[in-house]
Amino acid sequence: MYVNQLSLQHYRNYDTLSLNSFGAVNLIIGRNAQGKTNLLEALFVLALTKSHRTGKDKELLSFGSDHAVVEAEVEKKYGAVRLELRLTSQGKKAKLNGLEQRKLSDFIGALNVVMFAPEDLEIVKGTPGVRRRFLDMEIGQVQPGYLYHLQQYQKILVQRNNLLKQAWGAGPELSTMLEIWNEQLAEHGVKIIKKRKQFIRKLQKWAEQIHEGITGGGEKLKLSYLPSFGEAEEEDEAVLLQQFMIKLSQVKDQEIRRGMTLCGPHRDDVSFYINGNEAQVYGSQGQQRTTALSLKLAEIELIHEEIGEYPILLLDDVLSELDPYRQTQLIETFQSKVQTFITATGIESINASRLRDASIFHVQDGQVQGGAKE
Numbered sequence: 424m425y426v427n428q429l430s431l432q433h434y435r436n437y438d439t440l441s442l443n444s445f446g447a448v449n450l451i452i453g454r455n456a457q458g459k460t461n462l463l464e465a466l467f468v469l470a471l472t473k474s475h476r477t478g479k480d481k482e483l484l485s486f487g488s489d490h491a492v493v494e495a496e497v498e499k500k501y502g503a504v505r506l507e508l509r510l511t512s513q514g515k516k517a518k519l520n521g522l523e524q525r526k527l528s529d530f531i532g533a534l535n536v537v538m539f540a541p542e543d544l545e546i547v548k549g550t551p552g553v554r555r556r557f558l559d560m561e562i563g564q565v566q567p568g569y570l571y572h573l574q575q576y577q578k579i580l581v582q583r584n585n586l587l588k589q590a591w592g593a594g595p596e597l598s599t600m601l602e603i604w605n606e607q608l609a610e611h612g613v614k615i616i617k618k619r620k621q622f623i624r625k626l627q628k629w630a631e632q633i634h635e636g637i638t639g640g641g642e643k644l645k646l647s648y649l650p651s652f653g654e655a656e657e658e659d660e661a662v663l664l665q666q667f668m669i670k671l672s673q674v675k676d677q678e679i680r681r682g683m684t685l686c687g688p689h690r691d692d693v694s695f696y697i698n699g700n701e702a703q704v705y706g707s708q709g710q711q712r713t714t715a716l717s718l719k720l721a722e723i724e725l726i727h728e729e730i731g732e733y734p735i736l737l738l739d740d741v742l743s744e745l746d747p748y749r750q751t752q753l754i755e756t757f758q759s760k761v762q763t764f765i766t767a768t769g770i771e772s773i774n775a776s777r778l779r780d781a782s783i784f785h786v787q788d789g790q791v792q793g794g795a796k797e
């Protein structure tokens with residue numbers, strides 16, 4: 424897919440902006456704090472209806488504004504699609520080709536993006552919550568049904584936790600209530616677990632190959648799903664359901680004591696191994712960064728495999744962090760098949776000579792100039 428045109432209204436430090444001279448590679452150049460990331464973020468928000476760097480939509484509205492609009496025309500295999508997302512402090516509304524979508528999950532996936540930003544290092548280094556968010560965002564993008572189960576699961580989890588908090592010393596009616604919640608929790612929970620395991624299995628195939636390429640064959644990357652019950656390889660829904668119910672009955676007393684749900688996909692994690700050693704514990708900063716990069720590049724191939732089209736790639740401030748060999752590997756990987764948006768503080772910090780058909784945009788204080796091919 425290919426973004427032909429992008430307009431912003433009252434989005435962060437952009438009052439109004441309309442750009443339409445995008446190329447296959449787009450370099451967004453500017454000093455710090457001028458609005459480069461904001462531009463990539465707007466594309467990310469249009470794809471996923473959420474920012475990659477804040478959970479608070481209000482922060483996306485320009486200071487003093489009560490709404491923001493992001494619009495784009497995206498060329499896809501079967502024709503052009505117009506996307507519009509309107510954000511207000513009360514909520515958001517999405518339109519596809521002028522038609523308002525009843526559910527945001529019907530809108531997510533019209534534009535697919537893969538973003539690689541400095542904070543992605545946290546996927547390897549950070550807490551399990553960061554890795555679960557990574558899985559949820561990426562799976563949700565290609566399988567909107569996943570988001571439905573995730574939302575239902577989260578709602579049930581809150582209610583079940585509330586019940587557990589009041590449960591200490593309660594009578595037999597508690598067990599009946601808990602059993603009802605258990606069934607609902609497990610019903611949606613196993614769908615999430617199954618999709619995550621499938622995603623990890625498919626991502627592994629691409630990530631291993633890409634990581635080997637980036638490291639000149641020196642490193643073997645392995646991904647492993649760490650479930651809070653059962654075997655990592657088990658993907659059969661009926662088996663997972665049974666295991667989940669058994670685990671819930673095993674931890675019941677402990678859950679009542681602690682007032683929280685102790686097993687399920689909200690407690691799962693993923694581990695990354697380089698040549699058999701856990702990257703989070705033993706990996707150098709460079710190895711962890713390369714692992715995150717391999718995962719992101721693998722995602723590009725996975726999305727292509729799932730939907731038959733390449734997503735757009737957003738590289739925020741990361742090219743200059745890579746050594747020239749890794750930069751070249753990265754550029755060669757996306758060049759000619761993936762439309763790419765790259766931010767940098769200066770053109771000299773990136774290996775621009777490797778880039779073909781690049782459009783250059785200069786950003787200063789929420790104003791954008793350029794778009795000429797160089």
Ligand SMILES: Nc1ncnc2c1ncn2[C@@H]1O[C@H](COP(=O)(O)OP(=O)(O)OP(=O)(O)O)[C@@H](O)[C@H]1O
Nearest residue numbers: 435436455456457458459460461482483484485486
């Ligand atoms: N809601 C908002 N309304 C208006 N301006 C905002 C809002 N949120 C952030 N900004 C402004 O946007 C600018 C930061 O933009 P951005 O994060 O895109 O920087 P950048 O050009 O990517 O810089 P760097 O190279 O440092 O990463 C800051 O000047 C900040 O004050």
